[in-house]
Amino acid sequence: MTELIKEQHLLDSLTSAFKIKGRVIRDRRVEVFADKKMVSGILLFAKKQLGFIHLAHMTCIDWIDENKFELIYTIWSPIEKIHLFVKTKIERENPEMENIDSIWDQANTYEREIREMFGIQFPGLIGEQDFALEDWDEMPPMRKDFDTKKYALETYYQRPGREDAKDVRETISERSGTKVPDFAKKYSREK
Amino acid sequence: MSFIDLKGILQPLGALKQLGKKPHTIQFPAESIEASDNYRGLHFNDLDDCIGCGNCSTICPNEAIDMIDLLNIKEKKGDSSLRPRIDNGRCCWCALCVDVCPTGSLSLTKDYIFVTEDPNDFLWTPGIDNKDAADKISYTSDVSTSISMYDRVPMRELEGKERVKSFAEVVLGYSEEEARAEAQRCISCGLCVEVCPENMHIPEYINAIAQAKDKDALRIIYDNNPLPEMCGKVCTRLCEDVCAMQVRGDAVAIRWLKRYATETAPTVELIKEIVDPQIEEPNGFSVGIVGAGPAGLTAAYYLALKGYDVTIYEAQAHAGGMIMYGIPKYRFPLESIDKQIQYMESIGVKIKYNTKVGKDISFKEIYNNNDAVFVGIGLQIPWNIGIKNEDSPGVIPAIDYLTIINSDGKFDVGKKVAVIGGGNVAIDGARVAARYGADVTILYRRRVEDMPADWEEIEGAEHEGVKIVPQAIPTKIIRNKEGKVKGVEYVMAKMVAQDGGRPRPVAIEGSETIYECDTVIGAIGQQADFDWLPENYKEKVIIERGKIQVNNLRQTGDNKIFAGGDAVKFGNSDAISAIADGFNAVKGIDKLLLNK
Numbered sequence: 001m002t003e004l005i006k007e008q009h010l011l012d013s014l015t016s017a018f019k020i021k022g023r024v025i026r027d028r029r030v031e032v033f034a035d036k037k038m039v040s041g042i043l044l045f046a047k048k049q050l051g052f053i054h055l056a057h058m059t060c061i062d063w064i065d066e067n068k069f070e071l072i073y074t075i076w077s078p079i080e081k082i083h084l085f086v087k088t089k090i091e092r093e094n095p096e097m098e099n100i101d102s103i104w105d106q107a108n109t110y111e112r113e114i115r116e117m118f119g120i121q122f123p124g125l126i127g128e129q130d131f132a133l134e135d136w137d138e139m140p141p142m143r144k145d146f147d148t149k150k151y152a153l154e155t156y157y158q159r160p161g162r163e164d165a166k167d168v169r170e171t172i173s174e175r176s177g178t179k180v181p182d183f184a185k186k187y188s189r190e191k
Numbered sequence: 192m193s194f195i196d197l198k199g200i201l202q203p204l205g206a207l208k209q210l211g212k213k214p215h216t217i218q219f220p221a222e223s224i225e226a227s228d229n230y231r232g233l234h235f236n237d238l239d240d241c242i243g244c245g246n247c248s249t250i251c252p253n254e255a256i257d258m259i260d261l262l263n264i265k266e267k268k269g270d271s272s273l274r275p276r277i278d279n280g281r282c283c284w285c286a287l288c289v290d291v292c293p294t295g296s297l298s299l300t301k302d303y304i305f306v307t308e309d310p311n312d313f314l315w316t317p318g319i320d321n322k323d324a325a326d327k328i329s330y331t332s333d334v335s336t337s338i339s340m341y342d343r344v345p346m347r348e349l350e351g352k353e354r355v356k357s358f359a360e361v362v363l364g365y366s367e368e369e370a371r372a373e374a375q376r377c378i379s380c381g382l383c384v385e386v387c388p389e390n391m392h393i394p395e396y397i398n399a400i401a402q403a404k405d406k407d408a409l410r411i412i413y414d415n416n417p418l419p420e421m422c423g424k425v426c427t428r429l430c431e432d433v434c435a436m437q438v439r440g441d442a443v444a445i446r447w448l449k450r451y452a453t454e455t456a457p458t459v460e461l462i463k464e465i466v467d468p469q470i471e472e473p474n475g476f477s478v479g480i481v482g483a484g485p486a487g488l489t490a491a492y493y494l495a496l497k498g499y500d501v502t503i504y505e506a507q508a509h510a511g512g513m514i515m516y517g518i519p520k521y522r523f524p525l526e527s528i529d530k531q532i533q534y535m536e537s538i539g540v541k542i543k544y545n546t547k548v549g550k551d552i553s554f555k556e557i558y559n560n561n562d563a564v565f566v567g568i569g570l571q572i573p574w575n576i577g578i579k580n581e582d583s584p585g586v587i588p589a590i591d592y593l594t595i596i597n598s599d600g601k602f603d604v605g606k607k608v609a610v611i612g613g614g615n616v617a618i619d620g621a622r623v624a625a626r627y628g629a630d631v632t633i634l635y636r637r638r639v640e641d642m643p644a645d646w647e648e649i650e651g652a653e654h655e656g657v658k659i660v661p662q663a664i665p666t667k668i669i670r671n672k673e674g675k676v677k678g679v680e681y682v683m684a685k686m687v688a689q690d691g692g693r694p695r696p697v698a699i700e701g702s703e704t705i706y707e708c709d710t711v712i713g714a715i716g717q718q719a720d721f722d723w724l725p726e727n728y729k730e731k732v733i734i735e736r737g738k739i740q741v742n743n744l745r746q747t748g749d750n751k752i753f754a755g756g757d758a759v760k761f762g763n764s765d766a767i768s769a770i771a772d773g774f775n776a777v778k779g780i781d782k783l784l785l786n787k
Contacts, residue, residue, distance in 0.1 A: 166260055175266075181411070189245075
């Protein structure tokens with residue numbers, strides 16, 4: 001596609017400089033996948049050499065099935081008008097990632113949030129441990145294995161007036177005059 | 192420095208220039224700013240679209256949603272008549288409930304202000320307590336972006352042109368991977384259970400398949416259906432009509448999943464090992480069963496499990512009734528039937544073949560020698576088409592034609608065949624004739640969408656080259672010199688709407704057309720044959736309009752005689768209803784003999 005020349009050019013300059021993989025998502029969107037050790041180098045190169053002067057966003061995804069966290073740095077070049085996504089996957093056990101708030105000050109805020117919500121450590125990160133949560137001593141809540149429902153049930157009392165709640169499966173069984181055999185009950189929908 | 196600070200006095204007066212300008216302060220009384228287009232504010236639920244599946248309540252990570260009985264919701268099939276109530280004190284507006292709502296009735300609105308002094312006021316029912324929010328809906332779910340999966344895993348089939356070459360099974364079945372993917376689409380609401388005549392434990396066995404516990408799935412299925420292989424292949428699957436996913440997408444392929452579960456046990460030994468039937472000690476009672484169709488077999492199976500001595504009397508050489516003789520083998524192969532029958536026999540059901548009650552054994556003998564009798568005779572005698580020259584050679588009722596073919600007999604239909612009727616039997620007759628190389632046309636008096644046949648069957652027939660002429664009313668059979676069928680004359684019909692019923696076909700004058708053909712297959716329904724039943728029993732059993740009258744426990748007027756299947760006026764005329772009859776009759780017999 002001819003209209004994606006600048007995006008392809010950006011991708012080529014990054015992949016040749018760092019030997020990494022990536023793709024043009026669409027116009028004004030490019031992503032690269034890098035090893036965790038290369039991320040700060042890529043970000044610095046993009047900022048100083050390619051004009052990506054703005055860190056727009058930094059976020060994290062818990063890929064629990066792969067046992068990985070994915071960190072995504074979204075940076076922006078006002079000249080090229082391209083969003084570049086730098087993505088990296090790190091181990092889920094004792095997760096640690098390089099602190100980049102020396103490249104962009106605002107990364108400090110994102111990193112503190114990710115530290116609290118996912119439990120990823122950024123060595124050298126300065127700032128209060130508490131970010132949005134106060135006195136949180138449970139598993140970091142944005143992790144996929146955090147059981148929100150269980151937490152909600154244990155932490156918050158049930159408002160009075162909710163006792164008349166019914167189970168759909170049981171209602172249907174009653175109405176049709178049948179019973180689910182005991183050995184099958186474990187496959188009924190969780191209440 | 193002057194004595195009076197003139198500047199200090201005058202400068203504040205500069206503020207006067209703001210007089211008359213629009214103030215930047217907040218309006219009083221307060222006016223809230225309109226939220227953005229997909230804002231996630233307070234909930235709204237369209238109570239008419241909602242089917243009460245409870246998926247919102249299950250997914251809520253904060254346990255904020257209860258399903259409650261609103262009482263004023265009319266009870267109907269495919270609707271639990273429960274509706275969600277939300278504790279807004281717990282809600283975090285993640286909108287997962289909206290994302291997983293299969294009907295799209297639940298949405299979030301632009302309303303975001305709810306002020307109250309009593310925290311218990313936060314508990315309210317969307318759609319009832321905020322009726323006016325209907326026009327402020329902002330966040331809705333969309334089939335394409337929803338985390339629910341609305342598209343069915345397609346079933347692999349033989350190609351139309353391949354099919355007509357043989358009686359090989361058309362549907363190829365799901366692979367393990369396909370079955371898991373399809374089973375995971377189920378939201379386990381259980382609305383389907385109610386419409387299933389047999390109330391099978393559908394969400395449970397589908398969930399077991401989704402969790403790769405196929406053996407448990409099979410055990411759950413056999414809990415109240417001893418013929419699942421048959422149901423997995425040819426069930427009328429009323430369940431899929433009310434599937435929550437069907438509202439905006441494809442119904443979960445419940446029938447194919449059951450079929451998949453049965454395919455994991457390909458031999459009688461394996462079925463026995465997995466199902467592990469618990470046969471109770473003989474209780475000393477014996478039950479005689481007339482007819483080895485789905486109703487009789489089901490009754491026999493569960494009676495045998497409960498320790499009854501069960502004997503089935505079957506007129507034909509093979510058990511299965513209509514599923515053996517009425518259903519073509521490309522839908523339900525002989526091996527499948529044999530396997531199911533052998534399994535039944537292996538747990539103690541006795542079947543006496545080639546034993547026609549009333550001829551080879553008298554009903555009186557069965558009645559007197561048993562503690563209870565179950566009658567599952569089905570509908571054997573075809574209705575006449577009711578047109579001139581119907582008795583000509585070359586006119587055959589579909590059910591007779593299917594029986595001949597399924598008994599390995601031969602019947603030459605010639606090159607061109609006309610099938611009259613629009614039910615599954617008509618389609619079966621047409622597709623079988625197509626497999627013998629005939630050019631087949633179905634004449635049906637109403638529109639294609641009115642056909643009682645299964646849509647997949649209609650589609651299958653069309654793929655195999657069967658032509659359908661809708662709104663065609665046959666008027667007479669045309670004979671050749673020898674008196675054999677030469678064609679069928681029909682008139683076209685227009686559909687006239689009528690009060691309280693489906694539109695009625697009315698013949699258009701002068702539209703007579705002749706379709707030339709060698710054979711006419713009539714398939715406009717069957718009736719039961721009661722000739723075998725002696726008069727003194729007939730009086731007690733009560734037969735109305737050709738069907739035996741029974742109560743909920745399938746007990747007839749004679750409390751020792753139970754009945755089920757197509758010959759009984761209860762439920763639909765399909766195999767699963769027959770199974771339900773057999774299953775419920777077992778409860779009735781238990782009650783009669785053991786007072787349980």
